[in-house]
Amino acid sequence: MTTTTAPPAGAQTGTPHAPGPRKRGHRSPGEGRMAAMLLSPTLLVLALVIVYPLLSAVHQSLFRAESGLDADGFVSDVESFVGLANYADLFVGESGRRFLNAFANTTFFTVTTVFLETVLGLCLALAMNRAFRGRPFLRASILVPWAVPTAVSGLLWRWIFQSDGIANTLLGSEILWTAEGNASKLAVIIAEVWKTAPFIGLLVLAGMQVIPGEVYEAARIDGAGWWRQLGSITLPLVKPTLLVAVLFRMLDALRMFDLPFVLIGPGKESVETLSMLAWDESNQLRYGSASAFAVMLFLYVAVVAIVFAKVLGADVTGAKELKLLSKKTARKNRLAANQTQAAADLSNADQKKAEATR
Amino acid sequence: MRQRRRTWQTLLATTATLTVAAVALTGCGGTATEAKSTPKAAAASFEGKGPINYVSNRDASGAANKSIEEWNAAHPEEKVTFIELPDSADQQRQQLIQNAQIKSDTFSVLNLDVVWTSEFAANKWILPLPADAVPTEKMIPATVNAATYRDSLVGAPYYTDGALFYFRSDLLKAAGIAAPPKTWDEMKTACKAILALPEAAGMSCYTGQFDKNEALTVNFSEAVASAGGSIVDADGKPTVNTPEAKEGLNLLVNGFKDGMFPSDAITYLEEQGRRAFQDGKLVFMRNWPFLHASLSATDGSSKVAGKFDITSIPGTDGPGVSTLGGRSLAISPFTPNKATALEFVKFFTSEEQAQKRLALSSRAPVYASLFEDPAVVAKRPFFPTLLTSLNNAQPRPKVVQYGATTKAIQEEAYAAITGAKDTDTALNDMQAKLTELTK
Numbered sequence: 001m002t003t004t005t006a007p008p009a010g011a012q013t014g015t016p017h018a019p020g021p022r023k024r025g026h027r028s029p030g031e032g033r034m035a036a037m038l039l040s041p042t043l044l045v046l047a048l049v050i051v052y053p054l055l056s057a058v059h060q061s062l063f064r065a066e067s068g069l070d071a072d073g074f075v076s077d078v079e080s081f082v083g084l085a086n087y088a089d090l091f092v093g094e095s096g097r098r099f100l101n102a103f104a105n106t107t108f109f110t111v112t113t114v115f116l117e118t119v120l121g122l123c124l125a126l127a128m129n130r131a132f133r134g135r136p137f138l139r140a141s142i143l144v145p146w147a148v149p150t151a152v153s154g155l156l157w158r159w160i161f162q163s164d165g166i167a168n169t170l171l172g173s174e175i176l177w178t179a180e181g182n183a184s185k186l187a188v189i190i191a192e193v194w195k196t197a198p199f200i201g202l203l204v205l206a207g208m209q210v211i212p213g214e215v216y217e218a219a220r221i222d223g224a225g226w227w228r229q230l231g232s233i234t235l236p237l238v239k240p241t242l243l244v245a246v247l248f249r250m251l252d253a254l255r256m257f258d259l260p261f262v263l264i265g266p267g268k269e270s271v272e273t274l275s276m277l278a279w280d281e282s283n284q285l286r287y288g289s290a291s292a293f294a295v296m297l298f299l300y301v302a303v304v305a306i307v308f309a310k311v312l313g314a315d316v317t318g319a320k321e322l323k324l325l326s327k328k329t330a331r332k333n334r335l336a337a338n339q340t341q342a343a344a345d346l347s348n349a350d351q352k353k354a355e356a357t358r
Numbered sequence: 359m360r361q362r363r364r365t366w367q368t369l370l371a372t373t374a375t376l377t378v379a380a381v382a383l384t385g386c387g388g389t390a391t392e393a394k395s396t397p398k399a400a401a402a403s404f405e406g407k408g409p410i411n412y413v414s415n416r417d418a419s420g421a422a423n424k425s426i427e428e429w430n431a432a433h434p435e436e437k438v439t440f441i442e443l444p445d446s447a448d449q450q451r452q453q454l455i456q457n458a459q460i461k462s463d464t465f466s467v468l469n470l471d472v473v474w475t476s477e478f479a480a481n482k483w484i485l486p487l488p489a490d491a492v493p494t495e496k497m498i499p500a501t502v503n504a505a506t507y508r509d510s511l512v513g514a515p516y517y518t519d520g521a522l523f524y525f526r527s528d529l530l531k532a533a534g535i536a537a538p539p540k541t542w543d544e545m546k547t548a549c550k551a552i553l554a555l556p557e558a559a560g561m562s563c564y565t566g567q568f569d570k571n572e573a574l575t576v577n578f579s580e581a582v583a584s585a586g587g588s589i590v591d592a593d594g595k596p597t598v599n600t601p602e603a604k605e606g607l608n609l610l611v612n613g614f615k616d617g618m619f620p621s622d623a624i625t626y627l628e629e630q631g632r633r634a635f636q637d638g639k640l641v642f643m644r645n646w647p648f649l650h651a652s653l654s655a656t657d658g659s660s661k662v663a664g665k666f667d668i669t670s671i672p673g674t675d676g677p678g679v680s681t682l683g684g685r686s687l688a689i690s691p692f693t694p695n696k697a698t699a700l701e702f703v704k705f706f707t708s709e710e711q712a713q714k715r716l717a718l719s720s721r722a723p724v725y726a727s728l729f730e731d732p733a734v735v736a737k738r739p740f741f742p743t744l745l746t747s748l749n750n751a752q753p754r755p756k757v758v759q760y761g762a763t764t765k766a767i768q769e770e771a772y773a774a775i776t777g778a779k780d781t782d783t784a785l786n787d788m789q790a791k792l793t794e795l796t797k
Contacts, residue, residue: 067797068797069480069758072508073479073480073507073508073758074480074481074482075480075481075482075758077481094791162625162630163622163625163630164622164633164634174621174622176621176622176624176625178569178625179569179624179625179776180570180772180776180778265569265570265571267570267765267768267769268570280765283448283452283761284759284761284762284765285455285761
């Protein structure tokens with residue numbers, strides 16, 4: 001980002017303009033064209049690896065292979081255009097039931113696992129944020145579950161949850177964790193939280209460690225206790241980091257595939273997620289409806305991401321800060337830049353601009 | 359404002375030009391599936407000699423490699439390269455299909471699971487073989503049947519597999535039962551007597567594989583076939599709403615209901631069943647022959663070594679009907695060197711090579727005569743029983759959409775054995791789904 005948005009030095013010196021406040025987006029013609037030229041390779045790559053596959057999936061979702069065999073018992077290889085029929089089928093009959101079930105499972109897993117992960121991750125971060133002996137060791141060991149590949153952790157937990165496994169031995173129970181039913185849902189949630197809470201924990205810890213010690217010192221002098229410090233200093237200041245971490249986890253959880261697939265098995269309705277359903281359809285060579293499932297999942301993820309960013313104000317790209325900055329006059333701009341320099345990840349370009357107008 | 363618009367115009371124009379250029383260059387311009395020029399399958403001629411690729415599942419024993427080395431030594435101009443696919447059958451099938459769909463000539467000779475035969479043949483992803491390609495008359499009939507699609511042989515049977523019925527001979531003797539049970543009723547009676555013995559405390563009667571998996575399709579097919587029913591008839595139409603199918607499914611449903619099967623058998627695949635039997639928790643078990651070696655291990659890992667024996671699986675009125683596992687070799691229509699491919703298939707699946715491979719591999723050959731060779735039997739004591747089982751075996755449903763079919767079967771059979779649906783509802787739903795799939 002930084003390199004592509006930075007105006008080249010030549011453009012700056014070649015087109016002299018009056019010093020003083022300057023609005024964003026108000027550039028000289030040469031500068032703009034140059035920026036466009038420099039941006040286009042990036043956009044080209046994005047178009048090829050994101051836009052093209054996406055459009056291709058949408059296109060595929062409008063077709064369906066002819067069913068049935070011809071007189072010699074051969075499959076016809078013609079795909080016919082069926083419009084939105086693949087999408088309409090998502091809501092009726094057997095495939096509709098499976099889709100809604102997978103949709104409900106996906107949502108349920110996302111809500112429960114992300115909530116538990118956030119709570120647990122925060123606790124982990126708070127524990128690790130204190131200076132004590134062996135902290136580096138603890139921090140490294142907490143990262144282990146995150147470092148284990150999901151499929152491998154699925155196998156590990158499958159071993160724990162099998163009918164004569166450790167889980168049943170410890171609990172003294174005879175729960176069939178890997179059969180259909182609520183127990184299998186619980187098994188997935190436990191394994192997923194175990195695996196991903198460290199991710200939130202470490203991101204939040206990073207956020208906590210940039211909070212200056214003086215703030216806590218001042219709070220202590222003012223007589224604030226631990227809880228007060230947590231509620232008034234720690235949580236508000238790690239909120240931006242926390243929101244980004246939660247957003248990432250939500251997007252990840254909505255695409256959940258490998259853990260239920262390995263831990264419980266494909267085709268188990270209790271834990272079937274949208275990704276598993278799309279995989280299964282494409283495995284049955286029904287690429288049309290598989291694409292429809294995938295497009296629906298994509299839309300769902302996109303909607304969740306947008307709503308989350310809008311409602312909770314998770315500042316994922318730093319765009320909000322840029323917008324705020326651009327609205328202010330140069331003087332205020334400079335002040336704001338100086339104030340937020342430590343915390344905000346301003347792009348070099350804006351800093352340069354602020355200096356240029358000084 | 360105008361400046362900005364100009365910027366955007368430049369940006370869009372540049373990007374668009376570059377995209378078009380790149381798309382044209384990389385040749386990913388269109389996804390439309392033009393009607394393919396479909397070579398009439400029957401007119402396939404096997405021409406072209408040269409190096410080919412043999413794509414297969416893993417062969418840990420190294421026996422397949424030995425055969426290939428022998429071929430390569432004799433045919434330096436038509437070398438065969440062994441391409442190994444992942445262990446998971448689903449992934450193997452996916453890779454094979456993807457290569458066929460783009461008509462890649464990378465895969466020349468395909469090693470196919472018997473249940474994929476119909477799908478690959480109906481999609482013209484494999485060629486029908488000439489009538490004299492393989493000595494079918496010497497092979498176990500069920501293996502030839504499994505490699506046949508609509509009366510034409512599309513694969514050369516390579517190896518096979520069938521069910522074995524493992525039983526605790528020591529306990530049968532202790533309970534005074536002379537012969538192993540041949541029917542489910544006899545098994546129930548035997549269990550009653552055996553489980554009453556003090557040394558059988560805490561044991562369960564029987565298990566198969568009942569987790570929602572391909573293995574459930576196998577166990578369901580066997581139960582239905584053993585009760586005299588079938589899943590699809592000779593014309594490929596589903597027949598699971600018959601009284602025989604109901605009787606078959608009820609064997610499994612009642613097994614769970616009456617406590618004849620351990621309750622956690624609903625999570626059993628081959629491995630879990632082996633462990634339970636090996637730890638002395640089961641009297642009877644339906645499983646594949648490959649377990650025989652680990653159950654007989656005398657290093658202390660198996661508590662039942664020397665205490666068990668094998669026979670054919672039970673049925674309702676006599677010995678049951680095993681399903682058929684195994685693999686066959688088929689030739690891709692997209693390989694340029696079809697003559698070499700055909701010659702290699704003939705060589706690889708010949709009786710001579712099958713016999714040589716037996717020295718290393720425990721995979722059961724498709725030639726009946728090899729099962730009775732004393733030297734072989736000494737090494738693989740389960741072979742005579744397996745041959746009986748195979749002679750009475752039936753392929754799993756031969757349908758084009760096998761993936762969706764087995765899924766529907768698993769779905770409904772699982773619902774029935776877990777008690778989520780009663781037998782009639784499950785079978786009616788299964789019939790409806792299969793009718794849709796075999797239209």
